[in-house]
Amino acid sequence: MTDDLTHWATWREIHSQPDVWRGWADSLDVAGLRDWIAAQDFEEVWFCGAGTSAYIGDIIAASIKGTRSVPSTDLVADPAHVLYGARPLVVSFGRSGNSAESIGTLDALDALAPDAPRLHITCNKDGALATRTASGPVKVIVLPDATHDAGFAMTSSFSTMLLTALALFDAPCDVAGRLRALADQLDELLPVFASGVRPARAVYVGAGPLTFAAREAALKVMELSAGQIPALWDNTLGFRHGPKSFVTDTTAITIFQSPQAPTQDYDSDLAAELRQQFPHATIETAGPAGDIAFDMPFGAAWAAPLCVAAAQIRGVLWAHGLGLNVDDPFTGRGTLSRVVADVKLYPVTS
Numbered sequence: 001m002t003d004d005l006t007h008w009a010t011w012r013e014i015h016s017q018p019d020v021w022r023g024w025a026d027s028l029d030v031a032g033l034r035d036w037i038a039a040q041d042f043e044e045v046w047f048c049g050a051g052t053s054a055y056i057g058d059i060i061a062a063s064i065k066g067t068r069s070v071p072s073t074d075l076v077a078d079p080a081h082v083l084y085g086a087r088p089l090v091v092s093f094g095r096s097g098n099s100a101e102s103i104g105t106l107d108a109l110d111a112l113a114p115d116a117p118r119l120h121i122t123c124n125k126d127g128a129l130a131t132r133t134a135s136g137p138v139k140v141i142v143l144p145d146a147t148h149d150a151g152f153a154m155t156s157s158f159s160t161m162l163l164t165a166l167a168l169f170d171a172p173c174d175v176a177g178r179l180r181a182l183a184d185q186l187d188e189l190l191p192v193f194a195s196g197v198r199p200a201r202a203v204y205v206g207a208g209p210l211t212f213a214a215r216e217a218a219l220k221v222m223e224l225s226a227g228q229i230p231a232l233w234d235n236t237l238g239f240r241h242g243p244k245s246f247v248t249d250t251t252a253i254t255i256f257q258s259p260q261a262p263t264q265d266y267d268s269d270l271a272a273e274l275r276q277q278f279p280h281a282t283i284e285t286a287g288p289a290g291d292i293a294f295d296m297p298f299g300a301a302w303a304a305p306l307c308v309a310a311a312q313i314r315g316v317l318w319a320h321g322l323g324l325n326v327d328d329p330f331t332g333r334g335t336l337s338r339v340v341a342d343v344k345l346y347p348v349t350s
Helices: 009-027 030-038 052-061 072-077 079-083 100-112 156-169 175-193 209-224 263-277 300-321
Strands: 044-048 067-069 088-094 118-122 138-142 201-206 231-235 251-256 282-287
Touching: 009 156, 009 175, 009 300, 030 138, 030 156, 044 052, 052 067, 052 072, 052 088, 052 156, 052 209, 052 300, 072 079, 072 100, 079 100, 088 100, 088 156, 118 156, 156 175, 156 300, 175 300, 201 209, 201 263, 201 300, 209 231, 209 251, 209 300, 251 263, 251 300, 263 282, 282 300
Parallel strands: 044 067, 044 088, 088 118, 118 138, 201 231, 201 251, 251 282
Antiparallel strands: none
């Protein structure tokens, strides 16, 4: 079946990720960028973006102390409240760099925090995040052209922006070696992920940073299936508190296993409970000692792109099986677009 999928840009972009990471490992100026960050005056690091780009910030903030995820959708909706009294380094993620909320964030900063340092991580050298200037310090990181996904769903853009930010804000490490090791892992995992029967519903669960990898995984399934496969996400312990009511006999549940104790124990306990309570549902663990086993030697946040790749692959397979246009599942509907632009921005007042 996979031979029929290579004409989809989304399928090719998912499989390009290992080579993208290897190439990026040789060109990313980690030392110079860390020096620029250290030279700025700020109290807190904010990660801003919308949708998948916001989930990047969620994953990092759940892993690195002193950082905060501030979705641009929140900032733009109530800028004075969010920015009042703040002195952040604002890190903006954007595949196109042209979404309404990306532009609205820049407008809000210009009006309310013009001197706040800004770091833009984007996949589009021609977008607003790459080209717009400010009165305060701005540093722009433009990722390789291959990350500017042509497909509707963010895949290589998500993973490469996430790994770039981790390289800059996590503890210093051999970034190039780490990216190559992750690329090698993903090369081995991609064929493994291409299995499983299309479910009626999907659930992704994790803890810590993998909670938000689960959120991105669920979004990928819903986007690629154009909502025909409802997908839920939650925290490992939180899933029992009501959201478990979503599960039916035709639900596929994936639990992203943490590499550390006691978190991994809670993940395993939930998997055992679900298998006992829902014997006809598909329950699968992914991670150290999982049904799909792979190590996470660099921690959960760095492994998030590996986990999410499972949903990327299966989302394409399931969408293709439904007869959808994988690269634009909403063709003819006019309800969702690759770049969100139909948001009216209102003037920012202090």
